[in-house]
Amino acid sequence: MAKAPKLPVKQILDENGEFVKGAQVPEIPKEDLISLFKTILKVRVVDSRMFKMQRQGRIAFYMASYGEEATHVGAAYALKPQDWIFPQYREQGAAFVRGLSLQLFVNQLFGNSGDLNRGRQMPMHWGSRALNLVTVSSPLGTQIPQCAGTAYGMKIKKQDAVALTFFGEGTTSEGDFHAGLNFAGVYKAPAIFFCRNNGWAISTPIHRQTASENIAVKAVGYGIEGVRIDGNDLFAVIDSVRTARERALKGDGPTLIEALTYRLSSHSTSDDPSAYRSEDKDDGPWKLREPAIRLRKFLMKENLWSGKEEQDWEKTCEKELLDAIRVAENTPRAELDALFEDMYDDLPWNLKEQKNQLITFLKNEGKR
Amino acid sequence: MAKAPKLPVKQILDENGEFVKGAQVPEIPKEDLISLFKTILKVRVVDSRMFKMQRQGRIAFYMASYGEEATHVGAAYALKPQDWIFPQYREQGAAFVRGLSLQLFVNQLFGNSGDLNRGRQMPMHWGSRALNLVTVSSPLGTQIPQCAGTAYGMKIKKQDAVALTFFGEGTTSEGDFHAGLNFAGVYKAPAIFFCRNNGWAISTPIHRQTASENIAVKAVGYGIEGVRIDGNDLFAVIDSVRTARERALKGDGPTLIEALTYRLSSHSTSDDPSAYRSEDKDDGPWKLREPAIRLRKFLMKENLWSGKEEQDWEKTCEKELLDAIRVAENTPRAELDALFEDMYDDLPWNLKEQKNQLITFLKNEGKR
Amino acid sequence: MPVMNMIEAINNALHLAFERDSEVVAFGEDSGNYGGVFRATKGLQEKFGSDRCFDAPICEQGIAGFAFGLALYGLKPVAEIQFSDYMYPAFDQIVNEIAKSRYRSGGQYPVPMVIRTPYGGGINGGLYHSQSPEAFYTHAPGIKIVVPSDPYEAKGLLLASVKDPNPVLFFEPKKIYRSAKGEVPVDYYEIPLSKARIAREGTHVTLIGWGAIHHINMDAAKLAEKEGISVEVIDLRTLIPYDIETLDASVRKTGRCVIVHEAPRTSGFGAELSATLHERNILQLQAPVQRITGWDTHYPFSFDYEYYPNPKRVLWAIKQTLEF
């Protein structure tokens, strides 16, 4: 009988902001802890503002990560700059930790000429080559075998680097999940598969996604390490990614991390969760468990943080954000060239002809 | 730490033809045992003759199943006629158990007008709607989610039936494997996933296919039952499929069966195993473990079989086969209609035009 | 007759199909409890139970393969792929399996089934929520391809697709899911597949399109009329097998033809139509068949206006054709 191995959920900082008895607390400098907490708050400021912006029709779309911030903020922090990150989409905190400026982030939402993607993608498709932050792509799961490939590249080039990919629990159903973990397992690629198990994939709860006892046990099928952690505990997240990174670099192969968390926000601005779940029954308990509460408690107890500081910081973020939005709204959209370029390294004849055709048409219409 | 659960390899009849101590021996009427052994021998006669036929250029291609016969013969026997079988390709014994005549089997190899597929597929793509034997399709793994779908259909139609699919261990790497087992797990479909782990996928040994400890543990990732059996032990095969069938019909969901066996033959007539494995070191031990040896010993000890009977039976098979070949070789190939029909339920205009074009051309060429 | 939008008409069609035939089942990502992200399957689970309308794991290759298995066993699956941009993981199941099962088995194992999927641009969806990938599938004989252009059409064509003994890909123009409204009978009716519709008669030029583009074409025809140009507008409806008779007749009548689609130009379905119409009617054609299409780029978020064919671009091509 193929019983799933029991995998305890690792927690270091509990819901009350206390360290769990006997837990090995990872070393994190105090100023880093403060800065990580600030990043979590910053994500919230950005998320709630941008959600409103979408409602006002000023951006086309948005996806908040309310309740899940510790996963991406913590995981990105545990990595080194030479490590690559393959995001899904709901990991804006990782981008901020990596150093993506608010301006670039907001430019992407507007798809203006300051957008690194040259205005080509929907909002929430950030990325930066300079930061080893792979540009978000909508098709679910495609980044998983890609991450395995990059990790293998690091290995054969003997780099001191790993590749980490984020994905939701819903995405583990894709064939590409299977492909990526299996390849990484066979080649012992230094990859980290970080699953944000936030309970829902749009309207679909995890028990209709898979009959597996949990996500981490899926590691067994690939001969790789699998761990479960409290994804709302920043310490556990950092600890798990650090451990996975060390294993990977020692040549012990990839790790699948299942971070238990909850999507307190709607799936996206197009979604209405009230149609499929109950705010009281489903979301309720998780509101008490979200990652900022316990971290705030902890920092306050340690005298590293105060309500005043929080207000100030939120204001700072809000201001920086509003500035970025103002700049973005005043930045023209990308030049028409951006429509045709980057299909190849140069412009083949058909695109040259088509571009001319479009320009002629627009001129005729007085649009240019 | 996600340790794979230990899964013992179930054996009932050991290599010496003795029952393993303490093993629960499944009930199999003596005449059935004889008949199953005869089917195994028949598969061998057919395989070796057809292999030669290919070498003589009389058929285009062939795939033998030498050493693996107990898996498909046993699994098919353990099913009921209303159960569906989705083969991979190396399970000709299942076709014979189901009742596919040698004539139909050979007609398929020739692709003549007596072929149920109307001459459209390469050799080894048998199947029969009347026998609930789904026609073989070359793309690996595609049949796995299909089998899950059929099984779910049986469930919602409240039929007393299950669907079983065969596949090799190499095929477990495909995304479709993941898809099929996950869907079946979620819907508790009465499906049986029967993996012939014969050690090799063409030239690729299993340890380069997956880092998983074994195939059966992959069940854990789908919340379904997983078992390992000695695939060269007909009793263990029958027992495992019967148990899986009962579970499925009770509503306990699908089972992944890993049958450990070995491909003693080449992958196909196009393959040359000496380029990637050693006959002595790799194949050698398995030659002693192949399924007929122990079954013969057992039957002889029980006085159910003799060397004389074996010679006679092989002669009978050989004769029946040669007759079938003669008939097949004298059966004309399918009519030209077969080229254009069955694309749809009827012939759309483009196919009508194309058919006319071809007929006109052939007439001009004096070919018609 | 009630007025419905396209989603309502599709939903209504599904309800009728479920009522008439207990072997019809519907599933897809978020299709069950939620009724689909566009709510096309709304109410089915409530009314017919979760055996017949249910959520699928996020796995398009699984959805297609599972539907195949259901169809083999005699059920009639109507699977949903949430966006046609996400149908490619199912490409193998569609092209190698669904399209080929009847043929490869000598007719023993047909797989009558429907895959519904929203497609198309004009909605600020960028690369992955705007694609119009129908042409890929037109090169896979063995499946039928249907694209409705309004609520009435959607209902009748979907019901015919569900009844059809062949696998059908049903591409729904999500751009007009809510904006296209019209009177739709509440009762069951079918619109036969493989019959194009002459939506507007004309004499100077034939304008061919499908789905949301059909409306662009109708608008272009109106613009053209103001300039004294009489445009015959054809809604192709079924791409495979398409209605060659209606196309041939129209092109022979007008002597000129413009084909419009959203997908990139190269190897879009316009190519096949253009090649075939040239081959069959070159002596009647007074100008080469023109194509107005998406550009040979991906769908750029910020250039929706410049990418998506618009009535003026179509008019421009019509004039070029007339001035040739």
Place this chain on the structure above:
Amino acid sequence: MPVMNMIEAINNALHLAFERDSEVVAFGEDSGNYGGVFRATKGLQEKFGSDRCFDAPICEQGIAGFAFGLALYGLKPVAEIQFSDYMYPAFDQIVNEIAKSRYRSGGQYPVPMVIRTPYGGGINGGLYHSQSPEAFYTHAPGIKIVVPSDPYEAKGLLLASVKDPNPVLFFEPKKIYRSAKGEVPVDYYEIPLSKARIAREGTHVTLIGWGAIHHINMDAAKLAEKEGISVEVIDLRTLIPYDIETLDASVRKTGRCVIVHEAPRTSGFGAELSATLHERNILQLQAPVQRITGWDTHYPFSFDYEYYPNPKRVLWAIKQTLEF
């Protein structure tokens, strides 16, 4: 100069690519220890180690995705898909990811890589070992598509593909893997992509093909010559982006054109070429461009002769074109 068959030339090209650039890696099902089922990667693992040439699990979507990741990180993967019939599971990675990465990232993340795959019929391979699926990929802008027709071409085009800064699908005509033989320099050389080759000059009609079909076309041209017809035979070599100049010039010269491919007719790449050539050259064309293609069926095992375009069928089309 040594005589090589096509597999040898490809193998030779890979050895040279591996020698010149240590970031080139090759992998695929059975590619490592065995050197591939057609032996195209023979000797690479022995010579360059199993880091650089290795076996992949049986998972085409994984192979394509893994190659993408390698390419992002600066390696130069040359992945093999064992048969092009089995490339569809990778369709999403190819069409949605590989083709789109450069564009969607604003040029930040190009993925230069090669996917090699044997394609085509004429070998009694039936539905799943005979397909010629190139046209599907021609509708996915962002990738290049190359099809060599003989050993010399294969080596030069493959080396150019490996050097190219864009993703390239390299379709190898397995029908002539061993039968096409010719002199091939042992040294490194490239044949530029997107340049067609006029393999035979002629004045009456232009005949366009690629891969194994090119030889059918050459044979047809010889048959035609006997009947006094002068055929210009073009080996297209690169399908995307193709060499429009050479095609236009030839068609304008001859005024007639026949396109030949193995794939089914509907939406095959012949459709795009035909449509484009009509659009651009209708006044110079004295007959409609004809297509000789596989039929709109799957590849039928027992009807290889009737399915695969043969020189006489091509000649027949040439004559029809001339008699038009």
